[in-house]
Amino acid sequence: MTRRSAKGESALARRLLIGVGLVFLAMFLVLPLVVVFAQAFSKGWSAFAAAIVEPDALAAIRLTLLVAAISVPLNCVFGVVASWAITKFDFPGKSLLISLIDLPFSVSPVVSGLIFVLLFGAQGWFGPWLIEHDVRIIFAVPGIVLATVFVTFPFVARELIPLMTEQGRDDEEAAVSLGASGWQVFRRVTLPNIRWGLLYGVLLCNARAMGEFGAVSVVSGHIRGLTNTMPLHVEILYNEYDFVGAFAVASLLASLALVTLVLKSILEWRFGHHQARSAH
Amino acid sequence: MIPGFGLTFGITLVWLGLIVLIPLTTIFLRAAGLGWDGFVAVGLSPRALAAYRLSFGAAAAAAGINAVFGLLIAWILARYDFPGKRLVDAVVDLPFALPTAVAGIALVSLYADNGWIGSLLAPMGIKVAYTPLGVVVALVFIGLPFIVRTVQPVLADLGADVEEAAATLGATRWQTFNRVIFPAIAPALLTGFALAFARGVGEYGSVIFISGNMPYRTEIAPLLIATQLEQFDYPGATAIACVMLVASFSMLLVVNLLQAWRAKRGTR
Numbered sequence: 001m002t003r004r005s006a007k008g009e010s011a012l013a014r015r016l017l018i019g020v021g022l023v024f025l026a027m028f029l030v031l032p033l034v035v036v037f038a039q040a041f042s043k044g045w046s047a048f049a050a051a052i053v054e055p056d057a058l059a060a061i062r063l064t065l066l067v068a069a070i071s072v073p074l075n076c077v078f079g080v081v082a083s084w085a086i087t088k089f090d091f092p093g094k095s096l097l098i099s100l101i102d103l104p105f106s107v108s109p110v111v112s113g114l115i116f117v118l119l120f121g122a123q124g125w126f127g128p129w130l131i132e133h134d135v136r137i138i139f140a141v142p143g144i145v146l147a148t149v150f151v152t153f154p155f156v157a158r159e160l161i162p163l164m165t166e167q168g169r170d171d172e173e174a175a176v177s178l179g180a181s182g183w184q185v186f187r188r189v190t191l192p193n194i195r196w197g198l199l200y201g202v203l204l205c206n207a208r209a210m211g212e213f214g215a216v217s218v219v220s221g222h223i224r225g226l227t228n229t230m231p232l233h234v235e236i237l238y239n240e241y242d243f244v245g246a247f248a249v250a251s252l253l254a255s256l257a258l259v260t261l262v263l264k265s266i267l268e269w270r271f272g273h274h275q276a277r278s279a280h
Numbered sequence: 281m282i283p284g285f286g287l288t289f290g291i292t293l294v295w296l297g298l299i300v301l302i303p304l305t306t307i308f309l310r311a312a313g314l315g316w317d318g319f320v321a322v323g324l325s326p327r328a329l330a331a332y333r334l335s336f337g338a339a340a341a342a343a344g345i346n347a348v349f350g351l352l353i354a355w356i357l358a359r360y361d362f363p364g365k366r367l368v369d370a371v372v373d374l375p376f377a378l379p380t381a382v383a384g385i386a387l388v389s390l391y392a393d394n395g396w397i398g399s400l401l402a403p404m405g406i407k408v409a410y411t412p413l414g415v416v417v418a419l420v421f422i423g424l425p426f427i428v429r430t431v432q433p434v435l436a437d438l439g440a441d442v443e444e445a446a447a448t449l450g451a452t453r454w455q456t457f458n459r460v461i462f463p464a465i466a467p468a469l470l471t472g473f474a475l476a477f478a479r480g481v482g483e484y485g486s487v488i489f490i491s492g493n494m495p496y497r498t499e500i501a502p503l504l505i506a507t508q509l510e511q512f513d514y515p516g517a518t519a520i521a522c523v524m525l526v527a528s529f530s531m532l533l534v535v536n537l538l539q540a541w542r543a544k545r546g547t548r
Contacts, residue, residue, distance in 0.1 A: 008359070009453055018362050021353045027397070028421055029374050032386035035396065039389060078295050085288035097292070099536065103300055106528045108482025109380075110502040111521045114509065115303035118310055123514050125306065150299055172282045182283035204376070211379025214484035218506060231381040231485070238385050238489065247389075250382040257377035264377075265370040 036254045039247035051237075051248035059225040060233035060249070063141070067216075067229060068209040071148040076202055079156025080194075084186070086157075087164035088172060098161060104153045109214025113147050116219050120146075139221030144229065147215040152205045159201030160194055167193055196271045200264065207260040211253055304525070311522035314515050323519030331501040332523070334412060338500070339480030342419030343427075343473045350427025350476075351469060357428070358435035372428050375421055380485025387418055388490040410492030415500060418486045423476030430472035434465050467542040474538060478531035482524065 009017070040048055051057060082101060086094060104112065118124050120137040130137060137143045171193065175185045191198075213231040220227040222236065230253055237246035311319060322328070356362070357369055375383065391398045391408040398409060408414045438461065446456040484502040491498040499507075501524055508516040 013453075014360055017352060018356050018360060021349070021356045022368065024349045025353065025368060025371060028417075028424065029371055031390055031396065032383055032421065033374065033378070035390050036382060036386045078292070081288045082292040082296075084284065085292050088282045089285045089289070091289070097296075099532075100296060100300065103304070103532075106478055106482075106532045107304070108502045108505075108521075108524055108528065109484050110505045111307070111482070111524055114505060114517055114521050115306055117509065118306045118514070118518065119303055121514075123512070146299075150303065153299060169282060176282055185282065186284075207377050211377075211382070213379060213381040214502065214506075217484075218509060231379050234381050234385065243389070246385055250379075250385060253379045253382050257374065257379065257382075260377045261370050261373055264373065265366070269366075 040251035043244045047244050048248045051245035056224050060228045060230045064230040070145050071209050072206050082157045083160035083164050101157050102154050112150050112215040113218025116146050143219035147219045148209050151215050152209045155205035156201035159197050163197040200267050310518045319519050322516040330496045331499050331504045335501040338415040339477050341416050343477040346423045346427045347473050354428045354431040383486040384489035414490040418490050419480040426476040427472035431468045434468040471538045474535045
């Protein structure tokens with residue numbers, strides 16, 4: 001923006017401000033990212049590869065992919081359904097409903113895990129019944145999925161609600177008056193309108209689902225090869241002083257974060273002002 | 281009339297109830313089951329109070345640091361052109377995308393006494409890893425994008441006319457910032473502060489590696505919950521979680537009030 005050069009800061013002040021800002025970002029954001037890869041490859045490529053193909057690491061990678069493959073589609077469908085109900089109809093208590101959907105964002109990850117332990121753990125409300133019927137939820141995969149669904153609950157809905165509010169209802173109303181059924185309206189009219197916003201929400205939802213640590217840590221029980229996701233595997237290796245192994249698995253997660261950021265930036269540059277909304 | 285209200289509204293309520301509302305309610309019901317004395321004994325024990333002090337204090341300090349540097353970064357992104365600006369803009373979101381456990385081990389290896397930054401600070405007698413300062417550093421990492429992404433759009437939308445008017449009337453650049461720009465962005469800055477603070481209070485993964493987790497000294501409240509769960513101390517974990525939930529819901533209320541205030545100011 002050159003328009004304010006006459007009233008703006010001097011060139012020196014600009015350079016100083018840019019310099020301070022970049023140094024701060026480099027120190028606090030870029031260096032942590034760099035150190036992950038530096039540590040992962042500190043003992044060479046073969047040590048890195050050995051840590052990745054180790055059976056427990058592969059099991060952790062498989063479990064992380066499985067958990068994301070279940071929880072992301074669930075929350076994707078929920079996000080679309082909830083946004084449809086909220087933006088295409090008028091009803092009392094709408095803003096309360098939106099706040100309730102956002103609720104998981106303001107709950108500490110550890111508390112998000114705890115609530116499912118209190119429900120389904122051995123000491124929990126349904127604990128005795130579950131034990132009697134030999135159903136394991138806590139310290140097993142279903143608990144990890146539940147906790148992940150909880151923490152990623154708002155992502156898709158909060159991307160779609162502002163977008164669909166902006167787009168209004170005219171297109172859908174026109175389609176209905178031409179005789180389209182509800183499903184046809186959604187498939188042919190709404191979905192094409194919201195697909196990029198939906199993709200954006202799914203992207204963020206997936207990043208969080210694969211990277212979630214606190215909530216999953218509480219419900220998983222940390223059973224190696226069985227209930228360890230990638231972030232939990234990183235923790236275990238780190239606590240065992242296997243730093244190369246910990247950072248090798250961590251570097252896979254960091255790469256996922258980088259891919260997410262690149263795709264997110266592409267979506268933002270191509271499809272405009274998403275940034276203001278992505279803040280939380 | 282668009283069809284599908286009953287179906288979509290029904291699914292929304294059922295799914296929201298099953299996944300979010302019923303599970304969250306259990307915390308309050310279980311905490312109520314402890315009775316008042318039992319609740320105070322574990323939820324407000326000296327160890328728990330020390331953990332709250334650290335969690336809230338470090339979150340406030342980190343949000344304060346981020347308010348200053350986040351505003352600066354939002355400013356240069358909204359107002360200046362420089363090479364690599366798009367890249368810098370994308371990097372700001374890194375803490376949203378990087379899993380917290382990865383951030384945690386990266387930060388501790390940077391700030392440990394033999395780390396890249398820690399080895400520079402150690403001769404000066406500054407210890408970051410395994411001290412409360414380490415908790416603040418981790419929360420600065422986690423909280424930065426909340427401030428930048430709340431303030432940046434407001435700065436970008438701020439009309440040039442008021443600044444030009446101030447300059448025409450003889451205001452210095454600093455006076456213009458202080459009296460014209462800052463009051464206009466203050467509500468957004470405050471909202472960003474509240475969001476970063478709320479996130480910091482509950483943060484777990486990025487903190488527990490660098491904090492060292494010594495009870496009474498570097499043990500954050502979410503870690504105390506996890507520790508008590510590992511020892512099967514469910515009443516203790518529930519009581520502390522209940523305190524944390526009340527705190528985060530209060531913060532949520534504050535954020536919503538701030539946003540309502542901003543919306544009202546915006547329409548004026």
